[in-house]
Amino acid sequence: MAIDKEQYPRNSYSDEDRKLIISLLNEYAEKLLNICEEIDKQQRFLTVSLLIYSLVIFIYFHLFYHFIDNTTATRSLIIIPIVFCTFMIYMYFGRQKLGLLKRNARIISTRLEKVIHVASQLQEHILIDFAARLELALRLSDAEWALQNYTNLINRKLFRLF
Known part of the structure; x- marks a missing residue:
């Protein structure tokens, strides 16, 4: 879904919009990285x-x-x-916890994908100074890295048991 230039001219985005997008990128990327770390620990713990x-x-x-x-x-x-x-019994509860973590990570990754999509469009269509554009680009790259980390973790073959 592309932004219509007639409906949203290049200068219609405010600084508050940019700050909101940056804060959402930070929040969801941090949550996703924390959950990925928990998933990794749980997978390794169950395997060991x-x-x-x-x-x-x-x-x-x-x-x-x-x-x-x-x-x-x-x-x-x-x-x-x-x-x-x-x-x-021990393995059952460990797998339940792992399933819950994966479900939460999937929800957050979906939200993060949507925020990344909006941030990418915002980055293309907003008129801001260099520092603000750089900050948005860096936060966007951090969020994309968190999403890639999640994808790698889910697709990792750790004996494919968990």
């Missing part, structure tokens, strides 16, 4: 937890098979389902 759990189960079965006699083996069989159920 899964690897540690797999290692523990492997070692447990190795010890169980080679070194434990039959009386202790029957008692030890109770531990396996308890550990497995605890881990599954």
Whole structure:
């Protein structure tokens, strides 16, 4: 949706419009970067937890098979389902938190895309001094970088489990 030059002449934008766009760019870019950081932490935490759990189960079965006699083996069989159920509950809540973070990031990234679109149009059609134009360009580039960071994080293949 392009801005109609007849409806909005080049000098119809005020300094307040520019400041509002800049503040929205800053706000949404910062929120998106913070959520991306949380998503990254949660993904890594779940992946490391899964690897540690797999290692523990492997070692447990190795010890169980080679070194434990039959009386202790029957008692030890109770531990396996308890550990497995605890881990599954732990992973379920971790995935729920990750899903919520991804949904929030998607909402904020959509808003940021719209603000970037408006800011790009504003940058083309506004008559302002060099410093204000530079500030708008820098904020716009920061917001685009935050959006690219989000896209890279979502498309990253971290074992593609989470």
